[in-house]
Amino acid sequence: MTDSVPTPAVQIVRGEIQPWTDYTGYRSPAGGEPLLALLDDLLPASAPTALIVGPHSYPVVELVAARSAAVTVLVRSVSDAQELRAAVPAGHVTVITGALDGLVDVPPFDVVIAADGLDRVLGADSPALDWPARWAELRRLATGDALVVVAVENEFALTGLYDRRPADERHGDDEWRPLHDDAARPTSPRQVAEALGERVTRLYATFDAAGTSHTLLDAAAAGSTRPGRPGARFAVTGLAASAAHTPLLAPVADGADAAARAGLLAAVAPGWLAVLGSGGAIHTAYASLDSGGVLLADLDEAEWTLSVRDSALEPAGRLPDTESVETLLFRLAAAEDVPGFRALAGRLGAWAGLADGVVLLDDLYPEGDGFVRGLTRPAGEDEAAALLAAAYHRLRDRLLRAHRRHPWPPWMTSTDDLVTTWLSMSGVADDPGAVKRGREIADGLAEPAADEPDLRTVLADAAADRQRATELAGKVFGLERTMRYRDQSLRTREQQIRTMRDELRKLRNSPAMRLHEVSRKVAKVRDPRAFARALKRRILKS
Amino acid sequence: MHHHNFYYGQQHILARYCGLDDEFPPRIPGYLQHGWNVGCGWNPVHEFFDGAWRYVWSDAPRRRGHSLGRRNYAVTGAPMLYLMDLEPDLGKVPDAERRGTLWFLFHGWDAPGMGAKIHGDHARLISEIKETETEPVTISLYYTEYERAEVRRSYEEAGFEVICFGKRGWNYEGTDRQFLYKQLKAFRRVKRVASNRLATAIFYGVAAGCEPAVYGDPMELEGDNPLFGGQTRIARLWGDMLGKQIDLPTARAITDDELGRAWVMPPAEMRMLFDWNQRD
Numbered sequence: 092m093t094d095s096v097p098t099p100a101v102q103i104v105r106g107e108i109q110p111w112t113d114y115t116g117y118r119s120p121a122g123g124e125p126l127l128a129l130l131d132d133l134l135p136a137s138a139p140t141a142l143i144v145g146p147h148s149y150p151v152v153e154l155v156a157a158r159s160a161a162v163t164v165l166v167r168s169v170s171d172a173q174e175l176r177a178a179v180p181a182g183h184v185t186v187i188t189g190a191l192d193g194l195v196d197v198p199p200f201d202v203v204i205a206a207d208g209l210d211r212v213l214g215a216d217s218p219a220l221d222w223p224a225r226w227a228e229l230r231r232l233a234t235g236d237a238l239v240v241v242a243v244e245n246e247f248a249l250t251g252l253y254d255r256r257p258a259d260e261r262h263g264d265d266e267w268r269p270l271h272d273d274a275a276r277p278t279s280p281r282q283v284a285e286a287l288g289e290r291v292t293r294l295y296a297t298f299d300a301a302g303t304s305h306t307l308l309d310a311a312a313a314g315s316t317r318p319g320r321p322g323a324r325f326a327v328t329g330l331a332a333s334a335a336h337t338p339l340l341a342p343v344a345d346g347a348d349a350a351a352r353a354g355l356l357a358a359v360a361p362g363w364l365a366v367l368g369s370g371g372a373i374h375t376a377y378a379s380l381d382s383g384g385v386l387l388a389d390l391d392e393a394e395w396t397l398s399v400r401d402s403a404l405e406p407a408g409r410l411p412d413t414e415s416v417e418t419l420l421f422r423l424a425a426a427e428d429v430p431g432f433r434a435l436a437g438r439l440g441a442w443a444g445l446a447d448g449v450v451l452l453d454d455l456y457p458e459g460d461g462f463v464r465g466l467t468r469p470a471g472e473d474e475a476a477a478l479l480a481a482a483y484h485r486l487r488d489r490l491l492r493a494h495r496r497h498p499w500p501p502w503m504t505s506t507d508d509l510v511t512t513w514l515s516m517s518g519v520a521d522d523p524g525a526v527k528r529g530r531e532i533a534d535g536l537a538e539p540a541a542d543e544p545d546l547r548t549v550l551a552d553a554a555a556d557r558q559r560a561t562e563l564a565g566k567v568f569g570l571e572r573t574m575r576y577r578d579q580s581l582r583t584r585e586q587q588i589r590t591m592r593d594e595l596r597k598l599r600n601s602p603a604m605r606l607h608e609v610s611r612k613v614a615k616v617r618d619p620r621a622f623a624r625a626l627k628r629r630i631l632k633s
Numbered sequence: 634m635h636h637h638n639f640y641y642g643q644q645h646i647l648a649r650y651c652g653l654d655d656e657f658p659p660r661i662p663g664y665l666q667h668g669w670n671v672g673c674g675w676n677p678v679h680e681f682f683d684g685a686w687r688y689v690w691s692d693a694p695r696r697r698g699h700s701l702g703r704r705n706y707a708v709t710g711a712p713m714l715y716l717m718d719l720e721p722d723l724g725k726v727p728d729a730e731r732r733g734t735l736w737f738l739f740h741g742w743d744a745p746g747m748g749a750k751i752h753g754d755h756a757r758l759i760s761e762i763k764e765t766e767t768e769p770v771t772i773s774l775y776y777t778e779y780e781r782a783e784v785r786r787s788y789e790e791a792g793f794e795v796i797c798f799g800k801r802g803w804n805y806e807g808t809d810r811q812f813l814y815k816q817l818k819a820f821r822r823v824k825r826v827a828s829n830r831l832a833t834a835i836f837y838g839v840a841a842g843c844e845p846a847v848y849g850d851p852m853e854l855e856g857d858n859p860l861f862g863g864q865t866r867i868a869r870l871w872g873d874m875l876g877k878q879i880d881l882p883t884a885r886a887i888t889d890d891e892l893g894r895a896w897v898m899p900p901a902e903m904r905m906l907f908d909w910n911q912r913d
Contacts, residue, residue: 103865104869105869105870106868106869106870108700110701111700136660189869193869215693215696215697215699216693216696216697216870217699262699264699264701264702265700266699267695267696267697267698267699267700268696
């Protein structure tokens with residue numbers, strides 16, 4: 092079956108590639124905390140034999156190795172195999188480099204993991220196997236009742252549909268054959284289920300950040316959720332992580348909302364992870380938390396049960412499967428229903444749980460007269476007014492960044508006036524300190540800016556800039572007109588002053604005014620004798 | 634664009650195929666593969682200038698090159714196939730009269746100041762050839778070995794006819810433009826083609842109607858770059874082409890793949906591909 096390569100502990104089969112790596116390219120090997128958590132739940136305590144096909148992170152390999160008596164890892168890159176061998180030196184782990192179709196004459200395995208999918212398992216010298224043929228090659232290596240985990244990349248993912256690069260710029264060095272121009276590749280949850288057969292016991296919609304798992308959401312739960320609900324939030328957050336490195340035509344969140352309304356969120360996920368056969372109990376969703384760790388969620392009728400893996404810390408508990416406060420507020424703003432907005436803001440301001448920590452309105456769900464905090468709970472202790480101000484600053488940022496409809500004029504949105512207004516709707520009187528502190532908290536919660544803004548945002552920003560330029564030109568016109576009126580006014584007043592001066596001059600030269608002048612001077616003579624002497628001296632001199 | 638394109642007179646053959654001057658053939662706007670290759674069409678450290686096209690014989694080098702981040706590939710089929718089309722009768726004898734084995738010794742390579750020699754046990758190889766071949770054997774040495782008297786003499790003294798098809802040239806100088814013509818003529822008169830490594834000549838021979846064989850000490854090449862996997866990789870991928878008796882239909886199918894027979898194109902298409910049409 093095999094022969095040796097320079098590194099003795101690595102075996103080699105037909106179809107290896109060098110120089111090549113699947114571990115440091117544009118896409119990481121399959122890994123990440125949610126995937127590890129799922130496999131940890133799923134894998135038996137000790138399988139006799141396990142096979143890992145394709146690039147997987149070292150922790151995944153180590154986890155499978157810890158739960159199997161003998162593990163074989165197949166990667167197509169020689170250098171990847173050598174580095175994997177050095178990183179995982181355990182004796183019961185066999186590392187093979189080569190192509191999937193080159194691994195022949197081996198007994199079938201009890202556990203088969205292909206969580207990276209079947210797109211990075213062939214070499215440049217392999218035959219042009221389409222997806223079903225690659226799946227047949229993988230199935231050949233599994234026993235009849237094996238536990239199989241296999242990923243499928245989705246051609247119809249929102250991240251692909253919204254990718255703004257033309258088709259000839261999307262393919263990577265690993266697409267020496269156009270892998271995705273494959274009519275037989277399954278591209279919907281139903282097609283995946285049909286292609287994989289009746290042994291599929293669970294299908295997850297997967298969301299990854301360049302290969303590293305971010306969120307796994309049960310495909311049925313993803314299909315039944317609606318915009319603003321916790322299930323949709325799992326998906327939207329995952330999609331944002333997936334789209335972070337892709338130049339986009341438009342924000343994926345817009346499309347995600349539409350897909351959620353149509354019940355198609357599972358159909359537009361970046362991929363799927365299928366479980367064939369039986370294993371340990373698994374959850375409805377596994378999601379990375381910004382604070383670290385993995386959130387586990389189970390949907391039961393109209394309620395989610397939440398916990399954090401390997402942690403007794405919050406959040407833990409239950410969550411109603413309802414629309415978030417942010418979704419409701421956005422809807423009211425778009426409808427310009429200010430009274431409705433005011434009423435909901437009033438309820439928020441009166442909510443006793445406000446002071447318990449930072450509020451994310453997109454992860455806050457109404458329940459009765461109060462609200463329930465959702466999946467993420469950032470740390471932070473501040474006064475209730477500052478916390479609410481932070482929530483409103485964030486709401487404002489997200490409202491404007493998405494160019495959503497709303498009834499407030501631009502001089503309110505470009506200043507703190509909007510937040511101050513919303514605070515007053517919530518019953519918080521003018522409190523500049525809270526507004527300022529709220530801004531600081533919101534800045535700390537802000538999502539990292541995308542590498543490149545999406546095209547729709549760029550166009551909307553450009554349109555907004557053009558409108559601003561038009562409005563500023565209008566303002567200049569108005570100011571010039573005002574100045575013209577002012578000039579007119581000044582000229583009128585000057586004319587009035589000139590007229591008054593002429594009239595005054597005429598008045599001064601009148602007989603009455605001269606008599607008045609003489610009389611005034613005569614009235615100043617207080618000592619007639621001295622006046623007579625002075626007059627006499629002047630006459631004598633002259 | 635690159636003097637390698639002149640090797641073995643390949644550029645000249647393609648120019649003739651296109652109805653153009655084959656003494657001073659027009660330039661090719663890129664690099665033309667000059668030998669069968671287990672990699673991207675060239676040696677692992679070959680330099681390429683930006684924007685150059687890479688003209689390869691078959692699709693496999695294109696795929697491997699793609700994996701190396703290289704684009705602008707065009708698959709043309711091997712120039713030898715075009716020569717066969719141009720010279721359908723050159724050296725041809727009736728199949729029943731084809732006789733003997735044309736045996737190619739794996740060769741070193743030539744470049745002023747940086748060539749590489751082969752090292753191996755020629756005596757043992759000669760014994761194995763004698764044990765295997767039942768008809769007269771003609772040993773073909775590339776000039777790098779032909780001009781090494783100790784190598785040439787060892788085969789002559791063993792009773793073999795020893796020939797050399799000429800030089801491929803260097804920097805547009807010394808290219809034997811009849812190299813492939815002479816080789817084709819030789820192939821068409823023998824029954825078998827053999828070598829101690831799977832190499833271009835084996836595929837040429839099969840394309841010319843010979844039965845192939847690959848056996849014997851593959852020998853070592855000075856400074857051989859193992860980047861693409863070396864002989865074990867050849868054994869994994871082209872195992873059906875190794876051995877003293879090889880299934881001929883299989884060998885022909887593999888040869889068609891490796892020489893890119895399906896990619897052979899008409900002259901008008903090639904003139905456009907190489908930008909050889911007059912524009913003024």
